[in-house]
Amino acid sequence: MKRQDKTKKKKNWLKIIVITLLIFLVAGGAYAYSIYHSLTKAVETMHTPIENRPISDKRQNEIAYTNQEPFSVLLLGVDEREGDSGRSDTIIALTVNPETNSVKMLSIPRDTRTDIIGKNKVDKINHAYAFGGVKMSMDTVENFIDIPLDYYVKINMEGFKDIVDSIGGVEVNNDLDFSSEGDHFPIGKIKLNGAEALNFSRMRYEDPRGDFGRQYRQREIIQGIINKGASFATLTNYSTIFDTLSKNIETNLTFSQMNDIQKNYRAAAKNVEQIEIKSTGKKIDGIYYGIVSNEEKQRIHDELKVHLELK
Template sequence: MKRQKKTKKKKSWLKIISITLLIFLAAGGAYAYSVYHSLTKAVNTMHTPIEDRPISEKRQKEIAYAQKEPFSVLILGVDERDGDSGRSDTMIVLTVNPDTNSVKMLSIPRDTRTDIIGKNKVDKINHAYAFGGVKMSMDTVENFLDIPLDYYVKINMEGFQDIVDSVGGVEVNNDLDFSYGGDHFPIGKIKLDGAEALNFSRMRYEDPRGDFGRQYRQREIIQGVINKGASFATLTNYSTIFDALSKNIETNLTFSQMNDIQKHYRTAAKKVEQMEMKSTGKRIDGIYYGIVSNEEKQRIHDELKAHLELK
């Protein structure tokens, strides 16, 4: 039971991470000229290309940023321990469409049963990372959703709160008095550091609104990070921000691509839509899996394909 609760906490936090990360990447180009050396050092540290996967097999050609073609990103939240490659306990697919100024965000349940591409077996989708790292995760999710995955971002789950701290914390408008994880959150405008922001976003069961209330708090944190990231006071702290990013994030996005995203896609984060994947729990040979029906997979595929403007 504790393991299930811990997994749910990570999933809720990664929803915040995925949008916030997009904002940081999009904002990167705005700083580039004044903090070039610090930025390039951080990006070079984060940049980890995937061998033998320069472009998705489901793409006819590379993305033309100047033409504002939609793109996709696989977000992997990973806990890695000494002697253990870890598993991607949380997987989120982002599709970004600058024409509609929108981002779709799909959470994939970690227990989802599917073909593991490159392993020739059927297993839980999050096991792909343990078997073959980022590449196998991308290939497996791409096959499962039947859409191209253009980029990935791997995040150290335990270290992301350092990013919140690096911008000096965030201010949120709290509409529910509650306590969680040893922190008390009164109604009104409150300022949160990284650890407090984590607890603020985690609480679910004590909220009479359930997921709706939790999503409201997530949006408040997202907006708080956006506000701090856009302020001059935060720009003066760029070295700390870049250090936190470089220590906790890996991506195949290059410095040039980040600048192109900033230039042509920065308004896309104005509208973020969270998508849910419905599954049915089932035990097979004593192992619990989440079974996604063909109809549900088709529904999700159609929505993401349309958002990516694929023929």
């Protein structure tokens, strides 16, 4: 029973994925050569292109970063264990628009029922990773929200605590007094290490606001990571940070692309908006699914399409 509870609590790790923004927004060419060299080496380790996946048919041309064109990224938090291909327990579609200086972050519940592209079946959306890895996940999510997904970033969820600890912990503003897994979280501004940040962000059942409360805490972790990562004090530990990132992140973004993003899109990180999907829980053949209506999918599609400035 304890193991099942632990597995349940590993889902929806929104906060750890946004550590990727540190690469986009903090790592600039203005730093010393030693930092630049360490970052280059880390990104080379992280770079994992997807074979046989051309530009999305939902996009006509490749993105020109120098023209500051909007782009999208699929962020996946994956729990991979020995002897198991793993499932993407966190799925986030992130769109970035430099014209409006804004980022929209759509968190897709793991139980969402949808077509699994390339498998010819309907299943939970997080099963796409188990069936076909990153490529099938991208194809499936792209079909579900009907917008192009230009890049992906996959994070090993087991490495979350190391990532938070590598930046010296995070500071958050807590609005609910509660305890979880032996840690007590009083109301007010508190500093958390990796293990505490995990417990803080995953608690849901004791919060009267349910998922809304958990999402608030996740946003606090995100903001704490970005704030800490952008500080000079954190960069004195850059070697440990980059080493931790390289061990826990995979992406098809190249160093050159990340550098262009840092130069041309940095201001967008100041305005991050989280978008929620409304779904209805339903059991089909004894299995729980989240059912998203066509109207809700259209609403999400329209909002992200406008943000990406797609015709």
